[in-house]
Amino acid sequence: MDELNIIKIIQNNLKYKGSSHVVKSIGDDCAVVGMGENNYLTITTDMMFRSSHFPNILSPFQIGHRVITANLSDIASMGAKPLGIVVSMGFNNPSKKFIEELTKGINYATELYCCPIIGGDTNKSKELTLCGTAFGIASNPLYRYNGNVGDDIVITNDIGKVYCAFKILEMIETDKKHNNLIEEYSEIMEKLYMPIAQVKMGLLLNKYNYASSCCDISDGLGKELFYMGNFEVKSKKLINAMPKIVIEFCNRFNLNPVEVALNSGEEWELLFTTNKYDKINNILNKYDNTKIIKLKKIGKIIDKGHYLDDEILHTSGYVHKWSDKNE
Amino acid sequence: MDELNIIKIIQNNLKYKGSSHVVKSIGDDCAVVGMGENNYLTITTDMMFRSSHFPNILSPFQIGHRVITANLSDIASMGAKPLGIVVSMGFNNPSKKFIEELTKGINYATELYCCPIIGGDTNKSKELTLCGTAFGIASNPLYRYNGNVGDDIVITNDIGKVYCAFKILEMIETDKKHNNLIEEYSEIMEKLYMPIAQVKMGLLLNKYNYASSCCDISDGLGKELFYMGNFEVKSKKLINAMPKIVIEFCNRFNLNPVEVALNSGEEWELLFTTNKYDKINNILNKYDNTKIIKLKKIGKIIDKGHYLDDEILHTSGYVHKWSDKNE
Incomplete structure (x- = not known):
């Protein structure tokens, strides 16, 4: 079962x-x-x-x-x-x-x-x-389901590192010669080692009440997006939300960066919808002196359907890698 | 460790x-x-x-x-x-x-x-x-540690069945011929099968604010008593708090009923201290039409020391029976 x-x-x-x-x-x-x-x-x-x-x-x-x-x-x-x-x-x-x-x-x-x-x-x-x-x-919990037509779809920081980190571990399991990738891509591995929950960003969204829906990216963007309503996501924007090192990794190992972005789980970034992107960005710049948190628009809530560029997107997402030993 | x-x-x-x-x-x-x-x-x-x-x-x-x-x-x-x-x-x-x-x-x-x-x-x-x-x-949580000198020590319902139920299981593990004890002592087994948390009693104690301390009997009376302060418990009263069937079981299988009472864990009865025992009893009779909950005094909070009758009691209690296979 x-x-x-x-x-x-x-x-x-x-x-x-x-x-x-x-x-x-x-x-x-x-x-x-x-x-x-x-x-x-x-x-x-x-x-x-x-x-x-x-x-x-x-x-x-x-x-x-x-x-x-x-x-x-x-x-x-x-x-x-x-x-x-x-x-x-x-x-x-x-x-x-x-x-x-x-x-x-x-x-x-x-x-x-x-x-x-x-x-x-x-x-x-x-x-x-x-x-x-x-x-x-x-005082005002954010739910997943309230995206309004026209809202921007936004993620915090970036996406894709965790997928690549698991890919590196998989490659090492197949062949120990890949061991050096851990050091080479330490920036990627770091997000697997020490991921950060976006508690501060959640508090800001709540305080100013500018987000219409919100969830965290734990099972993968390709799955979480479907909670928000109907949407259109742009692959160019997705790629823009990926760190350079991830794009480089994708090129080197023949990975489709958009698929990596959609299937990267346990990122623990926030995914939210808003019609006040600029205001949120201003507030963030005011509160977050360290400029650690960045926001990236990846698409919009639309009237009908689920689109990646002009193609219909079907739900996907990260599945826990349960080892067969435990079956 | x-x-x-x-x-x-x-x-x-x-x-x-x-x-x-x-x-x-x-x-x-x-x-x-x-x-x-x-x-x-x-x-x-x-x-x-x-x-x-x-x-x-x-x-x-x-x-x-x-x-x-x-x-x-x-x-x-x-x-x-x-x-x-x-x-x-x-x-x-x-x-x-x-x-x-x-x-x-x-x-x-x-x-x-x-x-x-x-x-x-x-x-x-x-x-x-x-x-x-x-x-x-x-509005007013009950803590374990506040028993006052002179307070009665009280338990809900009865004590000892769970110890005997585990004893029956142990005897069956040694020799299948004891299987019939399960049916013979079904009243004892029932408390292992379907124990009841004393939520209603807890709410009454809280509402009227008549208990000075309270805990549940999960690790065994012999251990929980020590949380309440200094005490003197009477073996006669303990035995009075044991169902007849448990006393009968103890006699038949050479168990000391007082030890059974002190070491019976996962009873999930309440143990509390109060200087208003009669008032609580009256309220209970008023609220609990079904007369399901009974109260039993087993001793008193005293100035100094931990006594069972005239002897010093050392902390004891139920220890989870972890199987060695899992070490």
Whole structure:
């Protein structure tokens, strides 16, 4: 049985919907619960296993950072302010060093996102298992589905590095001679090692209420775009949203850069729609003195259909690379 | 490395404490986060694995019920009103039937506790892995540590069945001839199959503000008592808090009933202290028409020391039965 079938059975059986406080349950990046007086609690959870979620190349520190980042990216995509996170951990005979580095990575990320660990649970397990549940608060949560016709479709920073990083790991697995690519493309690998959840950008979007819809790019742009409504994306703009090093990598290894952009998952950039692109850009320049966050228009919300240039785009996206060993 | 060492390393490294909204993080049944205007969010998480948390005898329905109950018991012990729960699930090649029954059990429990599932995550994993994170709201959360000298120590319902149920399973594992005990002691087994979190009792204690401290009995009374302060527990009262069938079982199989009472974990009854026992009992009789919940005094908070009758009691309690295969 595949994941989609399992989810279908689960949704069919979980009939109890509870109180009217629940504004949104399954179906967005976070659940949303009304707390009175324009206060909404946003909640997300992410469970990760050693064999399916953490490439071997990641250090324990990076694994710790990653579990927090994956959860906080969902909080960011709702435009919520992080309140706290609980992390449950299952360990299979870990060394002291491993736990130390893992928890240092967790601590680093919680500080980066101003989101303290407020609880957790530890267990023995057959493999490293980490489950985070993060909480945020927003007066005006951003949802995925509200793109308006004419809105610009925008992403933060850039797209494509993570796809290329996984490609490098795949090439090394086939032939160790590719090992040197890790150093050569360290700029690409860095986004796999230490991805950043766009919490600050989410807060800005929420504060000024200029985005009509928002989600994070976790499963790949080619899948997430379909949540926003009808759209037209331009390949020229997509390529413009890719770092030079990624374009260079695509040329060298015969990859279609547009496909790379559409299928690069776990980027944890924000994807949002707005009719106030210039205003958002001005605000960003005002608040983000370090100029770290960049915005890139990649297309527009249209009346009907899903287009990449003049061609119909079918939903695609990143699929978790589950190793066959665990079937 | 054992669990306590692991927790120590984790606590040493998780230094970031975050905002002043966090009233309580690690150290009680729930984390507590201030939400303004006398509103506190209580949050708990519980991760469970097939091999270490679910006796083989449990049906998928009972497993589903159990993961919700374990989490809701922590919400109950804070006297909080359940708001919602997220459940992440890892499956190792499950049948359609298994997922259906599991999710029916989850749905049954969420309805029982008026706590809807509002999100989750599904994954492949090496064994069934369930991680719930429940959250509730309380104007006045009940903590573990505030027992006052002279307070009565009280438990809900009864104690001891779960220890005996595990004993039966252990005897069957040694010799199949004991299989008939399951039917003979079905009343005992029932509490292992379908334990109940004391959410209603928690809400009553919170509403009337008559409890000075409260926790749930998950690791065993012999361990939980030490959170409440200094105490004197009477073995006669403990035995009085045990169902007849448990006493009978203890006699037949040469078990010391007091030890059974102190070491019975995952009972998910409430343990609380109060100087208003009679008032609570009256309120309970008024609200609980079905007379399902009973209260039993087992001792008193005293000035100094930890006593069982006239003897000093040392901390003990239930330890998760992790199978050696997973070491």
